Amino acid sequence: MSTNAIISLPDQSTARIPKDNFITRENGLLSWLLTGDHKRIAILYLISITFFFFIGGALAGLIRLELLTPQTDLMATDTYNKVFTMHGIIMIFFFLVPSVPATLGNFFIPMMIGAKDLALPKINLLSWYLYMAGGILAVYTMASGGVDTGWTFTTPLSTHYVNTNVLTTGLAVFVAGFSSILTGLNFIVTIHKMRAPGMTWFRLPLFIWAHYAASILMVLATPVVAIAIVLVALERTFGIGVFDPIKGGDPLLFQHLFWFYSHPAVYIMILPGMGVISEVISTFSRKRIFGYTAVAFSSVAIAVFGFFVWAHHMFIMGISNYAVLVFSLLTMLVAVPSAIKIFNWTFTLYKGSITFETPMIYAFGFLGLFTIGGMTGVFLGASGTDIHLTETYFIVAHFHFVMVGGMLMAFLSGIHFWWPKITGRMYPEKISQFAAVVTFIGFNLTFFPQFILGVLGMPRRYASYPPEFQVLNVFSTAGATILGVGYLLPVLYLIWSLKYGAIAGNNPWQATGLEWQTQSPPLTENFAVMPIMDHEAYDYEWLEQQQQAHKESEATHAG
Amino acid sequence: MPDNPVTSQGASGAAKHAGSADNADILHAGHPPYLRHHFNSTEQQADTANFAMWLFLLTEVMFFGGLFTAYLIYRNWYYPAFVAGSHQLNVVWGTTNTFVLILSSFTMAMGVWCAETRRRKGLVLCLTLTFILGLCFLGIKTIEYREKIEMHHVPGFHYSLQSFLDPASNPEVFKEYHDQPLALDMARHTEIYFSLYFLMTGMHALHMIIGIGILAFMIFRARSGAYTAGHVTFVENFGLYWHFVDIVWIYLFALLYLISRHQ
Numbered sequence: 001m002s003t004n005a006i007i008s009l010p011d012q013s014t015a016r017i018p019k020d021n022f023i024t025r026e027n028g029l030l031s032w033l034l035t036g037d038h039k040r041i042a043i044l045y046l047i048s049i050t051f052f053f054f055i056g057g058a059l060a061g062l063i064r065l066e067l068l069t070p071q072t073d074l075m076a077t078d079t080y081n082k083v084f085t086m087h088g089i090i091m092i093f094f095f096l097v098p099s100v101p102a103t104l105g106n107f108f109i110p111m112m113i114g115a116k117d118l119a120l121p122k123i124n125l126l127s128w129y130l131y132m133a134g135g136i137l138a139v140y141t142m143a144s145g146g147v148d149t150g151w152t153f154t155t156p157l158s159t160h161y162v163n164t165n166v167l168t169t170g171l172a173v174f175v176a177g178f179s180s181i182l183t184g185l186n187f188i189v190t191i192h193k194m195r196a197p198g199m200t201w202f203r204l205p206l207f208i209w210a211h212y213a214a215s216i217l218m219v220l221a222t223p224v225v226a227i228a229i230v231l232v233a234l235e236r237t238f239g240i241g242v243f244d245p246i247k248g249g250d251p252l253l254f255q256h257l258f259w260f261y262s263h264p265a266v267y268i269m270i271l272p273g274m275g276v277i278s279e280v281i282s283t284f285s286r287k288r289i290f291g292y293t294a295v296a297f298s299s300v301a302i303a304v305f306g307f308f309v310w311a312h313h314m315f316i317m318g319i320s321n322y323a324v325l326v327f328s329l330l331t332m333l334v335a336v337p338s339a340i341k342i343f344n345w346t347f348t349l350y351k352g353s354i355t356f357e358t359p360m361i362y363a364f365g366f367l368g369l370f371t372i373g374g375m376t377g378v379f380l381g382a383s384g385t386d387i388h389l390t391e392t393y394f395i396v397a398h399f400h401f402v403m404v405g406g407m408l409m410a411f412l413s414g415i416h417f418w419w420p421k422i423t424g425r426m427y428p429e430k431i432s433q434f435a436a437v438v439t440f441i442g443f444n445l446t447f448f449p450q451f452i453l454g455v456l457g458m459p460r461r462y463a464s465y466p467p468e469f470q471v472l473n474v475f476s477t478a479g480a481t482i483l484g485v486g487y488l489l490p491v492l493y494l495i496w497s498l499k500y501g502a503i504a505g506n507n508p509w510q511a512t513g514l515e516w517q518t519q520s521p522p523l524t525e526n527f528a529v530m531p532i533m534d535h536e537a538y539d540y541e542w543l544e545q546q547q548q549a550h551k552e553s554e555a556t557h558a559g
Numbered sequence: 560m561p562d563n564p565v566t567s568q569g570a571s572g573a574a575k576h577a578g579s580a581d582n583a584d585i586l587h588a589g590h591p592p593y594l595r596h597h598f599n600s601t602e603q604q605a606d607t608a609n610f611a612m613w614l615f616l617l618t619e620v621m622f623f624g625g626l627f628t629a630y631l632i633y634r635n636w637y638y639p640a641f642v643a644g645s646h647q648l649n650v651v652w653g654t655t656n657t658f659v660l661i662l663s664s665f666t667m668a669m670g671v672w673c674a675e676t677r678r679r680k681g682l683v684l685c686l687t688l689t690f691i692l693g694l695c696f697l698g699i700k701t702i703e704y705r706e707k708i709e710m711h712h713v714p715g716f717h718y719s720l721q722s723f724l725d726p727a728s729n730p731e732v733f734k735e736y737h738d739q740p741l742a743l744d745m746a747r748h749t750e751i752y753f754s755l756y757f758l759m760t761g762m763h764a765l766h767m768i769i770g771i772g773i774l775a776f777m778i779f780r781a782r783s784g785a786y787t788a789g790h791v792t793f794v795e796n797f798g799l800y801w802h803f804v805d806i807v808w809i810y811l812f813a814l815l816y817l818i819s820r821h822q
Contacts (some may be wrong), residue, residue: 231625238714241715
């Protein structure tokens with residue numbers, strides 16, 4: 001048995017959706033709710049995170065609407081506090097953290113390494129239920145009065161001074177955290193133990209490396225925020241004193257514990273996105289990723305460095321000057337592996353046969369926006385500029401450039417890239433290219449003015465601002481409207497494509513990954529026969545030879 | 560059937576699965592029933608579960624790590640308060656509990672050995688002993704907690720500074736340690752010590768309770784021979800968990816009970 005056996009590239013025009021696939025194998029609601037199949041769980045996740053994304057998005061819309069005018073006129077300041085807090089909590093814990101890993105990662109990690117499923121299918125399903133429990137609790141909290149501490153639960157505000165639903169929100173985040181831990185644990189175990197014969201570490205697609213690095217962060221960092229939330233809950237209910245200065249506790253300890261997770265968490269969010277970009281850029285340049293090993297190790301380096309920079313969120317909070325110096329330096333270090341990735345992707349494009357399908361347009365969006373987001377991160381990592389810029393809109397703009405401009409672009413890129421594999425049908429190309437461009441324009445119009453607002457000194461987290469900032473805020477709100485259209489379009493045409501999209505065939509992009517060498521949508525067990533990997537990742541020469549051989553054998557059979 | 564050589568599993572197994580998904584007999588043909596379908600071999604399945612358990616314990620280390628960090632910082636800041644607080648703990652009960660737990664780890668290890676060597680009765684006995692020792696530990700812990708409640712040493716609930724401002728008011732402890740009265744400011748910080756005491760031992764006790772629950776389930780299953788037919792992964796992994804909880808206690812015992820023993 002060799003890879004020849006699994007290569008089957010039927011003519012796209014005559015391709016049919018295979019009768020037996022993971023969607024049609026079993027029917028009924030229960031077959032989905034009790035499934036162990038990583039692909040079905042990925043789809044459950046996809047539906048639920050889209051739901052939470054639009055809740056978070058609606059809250060973002062309210063924020064931008066309030067900031068259209070300098071006065072607080074749309075909602076009371078208390079309400080505004082709750083709106084931005086819930087926007088942050090829902091977007092971070094219920095969209096960004098699980099977005100790529102729980103959907104695309106869940107679906108494609110086993111397929112890319114040639115496994116039938118994740119190592120722990122029941123744990124995988126459990127993680128979705130935990131996620132849903134957390135998410136529903138968060139939405140319930142919002143409906144029953146919300147919370148206004150900011151998504152950071154800063155002590156002593158959260159423990160002593162607010163009377164909103166800190167406990168239920170904390171519980172929601174705690175539960176969702178365990179979902180994230182279980183996902184990460186499952187990925188690490190799967191990547192270690194479930195690889196197909198011949199799938200050595202350096203033949204793994206970079207998507208896998210990125211997820212491996214992100215999973216390390218999930219497994220090691222998330223328990224720390226879990227215990228920090230437990231402490232906040234106990235401090236709030238019983239007054240145990242750990243964060244209470246009156247009893248000798250230190251509110252800064254909470255900040256340390258919280259950012260020990262929440263800084264690596266931004267790498268949990270961005271690394272899987274980077275994995276998507278590696279796949280997309282390689283496929284649409286028809287080239288092996290330049291410097292494969294460097295890109296692979298840069299993911300691990302980001303994960304490792306990511307653990308030692310958390311205090312750069314606390315430069316103005318009273319940590320010692322020496323700590324500021326050290327953490328400032330360490331923060332600069334993270335820029336190195338990030339830059340390695342950007343440069344290697346760019347070198348991959350060089351002399352590639354580039355085509356501009358939708359995933360590639362999103363990937364280009366990612367490259368530009370993530371670079372800006374990353375570079376402004378260096379500004380903020382430098383303690384001098386940080387003291388001026390922290391707690392202003394510059395932070396908001398930086399974070400959204402990395403997370404929305406980076407992660408969300410990567411997510412949409414990946415969704416479009418793998419949509420044919422997941423559903424067996426193509427998305428409509430023209431309108432989706434249009435949506436990608438709309439997203440890019442809307443994004444820049446929304447968040448670029450916020451950099452300027454930040455430098456000018458507009459503070460974050462206020463419902464009102466001095467009138468001289470209004471022009472830029474109007475730009476930002478207008479951009480948010482365009483961005484909203486850009487996000488709504490894919491939902492519409494992707495749902496449309498489920499019924500009316502063109503049949504995709506097994507490998508519409510002629511890509512090399514193992515996931516493309518099986519039918520679309522895949523079988524429940526992914527591969528009809530166990531694949532054996534006998535070539536490097538992104539080996540486009542290998543693919544051409546296979547296709548050539550396939551054509552010749554068909555010609556012989558026909559003759 | 561013996562552990563099947565798995566080389567044949569990959570290709571033929573997958574082909575079989577693709578064939579008729581609803582026929583359990585065909586699906587299980589050629590491999591033991593406990594082999595999940597997405598694994599190629601029982602070795603791979605056991606390896607995977609084992610690796611996952613170690614990773615889970617790593618997350619547990621990080622979880623307790625947050626508490627240990629808090630302990631480290633506050634102990635450095637408020638050393639006299641921590642010493643005075645630890646003098647209020649009952650070292651005899653603490654030591655007894657340490658031995659109870661170490662003994663339970665031994666019975667658990669014997670249980671794993673019994674499962675591996677397919678001794679059903681031995682396994683049930685060992686698990687039952689572990690179960691009883693676990694309950695003993697929790698019983699002793701309850702006695703200790705009760706003492707703290709009686710002394711008003713539970714943070715947040717009418718916490719009393721009397722034992723620290725006036726050590727002689729508690730003659731038993733005073734006789735042993737001859738503690739000097741603490742200044743009011745430092746005496747207040749004993750509340751942090753007891754917060755950490757209750758948090759850390761409470762979190763540990765929670766892990767014990769979960770472990771005892773799983774033990775009860777395992778005893779029930781072991782009686783019908785579930786773990787003595789070659790599939791011992793669950794027992795082995797639970798053993799790892801139990802030893803981990805045991806090790807956490809050993810750290811807690813040293814850090815909470817024995818702070819100033821060298822003086």
